[in-house]
Amino acid sequence: MQANLETIGNLERRLNISVPAEDINSEVSTRLRRLAQTVKMHGFRPGKVPMKVVEKQYGMQVRQEVLADKLQKCFGDAVRENNLRVAGYPRFETQPAQSDAQLQYSATFEVYPEVKVGDLADAEISRPVLKVTDAEVDKTMEVLRKQRATYEPVERAAQNEDLVTVDFSGRIDDESFPGGEAKDLQVLLGAGRMLPEFERAIVGMQPNETRTFDLTYPGDYHAKEVAGKTAQFTLTLKRVAEAKLPAVDSEFAKALGVADGDVDKMRSEVRVNVEREVDARIRARLKEQVFKVLTERATLDLPQSLVEIEMRSLAQAAQRDLEARGVKVKDVPIPADILRSQAERRVRLGLILSEVVRANALQAKPDQVLAAVEHHAKSFEQPQEVVKWYYSSPERLQEFESAVLEQNVVDWVASVAKTADTAVQFEELMGKGNA
Numbered sequence: 418m419q420a421n422l423e424t425i426g427n428l429e430r431r432l433n434i435s436v437p438a439e440d441i442n443s444e445v446s447t448r449l450r451r452l453a454q455t456v457k458m459h460g461f462r463p464g465k466v467p468m469k470v471v472e473k474q475y476g477m478q479v480r481q482e483v484l485a486d487k488l489q490k491c492f493g494d495a496v497r498e499n500n501l502r503v504a505g506y507p508r509f510e511t512q513p514a515q516s517d518a519q520l521q522y523s524a525t526f527e528v529y530p531e532v533k534v535g536d537l538a539d540a541e542i543s544r545p546v547l548k549v550t551d552a553e554v555d556k557t558m559e560v561l562r563k564q565r566a567t568y569e570p571v572e573r574a575a576q577n578e579d580l581v582t583v584d585f586s587g588r589i590d591d592e593s594f595p596g597g598e599a600k601d602l603q604v605l606l607g608a609g610r611m612l613p614e615f616e617r618a619i620v621g622m623q624p625n626e627t628r629t630f631d632l633t634y635p636g637d638y639h640a641k642e643v644a645g646k647t648a649q650f651t652l653t654l655k656r657v658a659e660a661k662l663p664a665v666d667s668e669f670a671k672a673l674g675v676a677d678g679d680v681d682k683m684r685s686e687v688r689v690n691v692e693r694e695v696d697a698r699i700r701a702r703l704k705e706q707v708f709k710v711l712t713e714r715a716t717l718d719l720p721q722s723l724v725e726i727e728m729r730s731l732a733q734a735a736q737r738d739l740e741a742r743g744v745k746v747k748d749v750p751i752p753a754d755i756l757r758s759q760a761e762r763r764v765r766l767g768l769i770l771s772e773v774v775r776a777n778a779l780q781a782k783p784d785q786v787l788a789a790v791e792h793h794a795k796s797f798e799q800p801q802e803v804v805k806w807y808y809s810s811p812e813r814l815q816e817f818e819s820a821v822l823e824q825n826v827v828d829w830v831a832s833v834a835k836t837a838d839t840a841v842q843f844e845e846l847m848g849k850g851n852a
Contacts (some may be wrong), residue, residue: 420495423483425525427718429656431653432524434491436484438517444483449475470697492524502529505722515550516713527720535714542706542833549692553843554684556695557691558665565672568658573658574621577607581619582656587632588649594643601655615650622654660681693796698846704823706831715769719761781821789817 418437418642452472454464461470474547488509496503507526514521547553568580571613575581581604587597608617618630629651663669667678677682739749774780788806807813 418725420455420491421609422499428527428720430526430528432492432495432507432526433512434488434522434524436487436491436520436522440481441483441487441520444487445476445480448479448483450478461516470487488522488524500842503527504529504720505726508767518637527722530718530720530768532715532717532768534769534776535709535716536774537714537830537834540710540714540830542703542710542831542834542836544831544836545702545846546838547695547699547843547846549688549695552696553570553691554688556843557687558684559670561673561687562662562665562669563660566662571657571659572624575606575621575654575655577620578831579606580604580658580659580660581606581654582658583619583652583654585650585652587650589643589646589648594648595658596640596643597648597650604779618650618652620652622652622656624654627651628655653781690796695843695846700824701825702846703831704827707827707834710830710834711769711773711826712762712766715765715772717765717768719764719768722755724760727764728754728756731756731760731763773829774822777815777829779822779829780824781818785812785821785825786817789821790814793817 421433423431423433425431449468452475452811453466453468456466456471456475457463458466458474461467492507495501504527507524509524510525512521512523520572571579583602583604585598585602587594589597589839594832604611604616604619606619612632612634614632618628618632622628629649631647631649632740634640634643634645636645663672665680667680670678670683671681673683673686713768735751735756739751789809790804793799796806797803807817
């Protein structure tokens with residue numbers, strides 16, 4: 418076999434392969450003779466099937482297998498000889514042969530690009546800082562109480578944080594529209610599940626009161642048929658119920674998983690959980706900034722073969738998510754092309770991270786992985802059993818290895834860039850409804 422390599426683009430290469438026809442024919446004959454010794458066919462004893470019959474039945478399949486093996490070997494040899502880093506999968510094609518004695522093929526593929534990370538010394542990164550105090554624990558306790566609130570009917574005007582029951586009907590240009598009518602709908606005022614204008618119309622209404630009001634849907638509203646349009650609503654408030662929060666006592670502690678109902682132990686566990694969540698959110702914000710800096714400053718060509726693979730992976734993940742939600746995937750096809758921009762970002766970032774790790778020896782160390790697993794296991798009743806479970810299969814550790822590797826990159830970039838600590842408020846860091 419002979420092969421010559423040519424460059425046809427920044428990343429694209431073509432390997433032209435010439436295979437002697439006699440080599441293929443000889444190997445096909447050898448395999449068919451070997452197959453004839455064991456093949457079972459109706460009307461013949463094992464090992465007694467005539468070669469012509471075997472060749473007619475299996476000749477094409479065996480020839481394809483021989484060609485695939487020869488081409489893969491030639492391709493692998495050329496990759497090693499030329500020290501190529503192949504991205505994605507090669508595309509093999511038959512080419513016109515100059516003579517019957519030679520078979521001509523080509524393998525077109527992409528190689529990994531050169532990644533230039535860029536200078537990070539003047540990059541500005543803000544590292545959030547927040548120390549968890551009793552005040553943050555108290556705020557979290559209040560959230561936990563609200564999550565376990567019961568609601569009791571009251572005879573007064575509706576106000577924020579009430580649970581109200583309403584009937585409403587809406588019309589646009591004197592015509593009804595999908596989603597514009599409901600009976601006995603429960604709305605938790607202030608939760609943000611309805612449009613702000615809708616909730617504001619309810620606040621101040623008395624039970625059994627009816628109100629008519631206009632509401633203009635945002636231009637980017639998810640229901641395109643009403644986006645940007647103004648609807649006239651008639652709404653009747655049927656019931657107002659106010660929240661009754663549970664007392665912070667032993668029963669409340671038991672409801673949060675503290676078996677003996679010790680309130681102090683409950684607060685300690687809440688503090689640990691808050692500290693863990695705060696740490697996770699600070700890390701996430703820092704990582705987001707680091708990844709943004711890296712992607713903005715790095716220069717590289719994207720291998721389209723990797724983008725295509727990532728697009729298919731994203732589409733499959735979206736389909737699995739829809740199936741888990743009970744949606745029939747065949748009814749909601751997901752065109753892979755709509756995922757191209759996301760795939761390009763992921764491939765770009767992955768290549769940049771790989772280069773940063775390689776150039777700065779930031780690979781995940783065993784002790785780092787163990788520490789990550791142990792940290793995760795702390796939230797379980799039997800941490801050591803959880804650690805053993807993860808270490809019983811290398812595949813289970815991949816998530817932690819990836820997380821450690823990313824954290825190594827984040828720490829390294831933060832150490833070389835202009836990183837400044839910035840105090841943040843608990844409510845702003847945790848988001849509405851979590852503080």
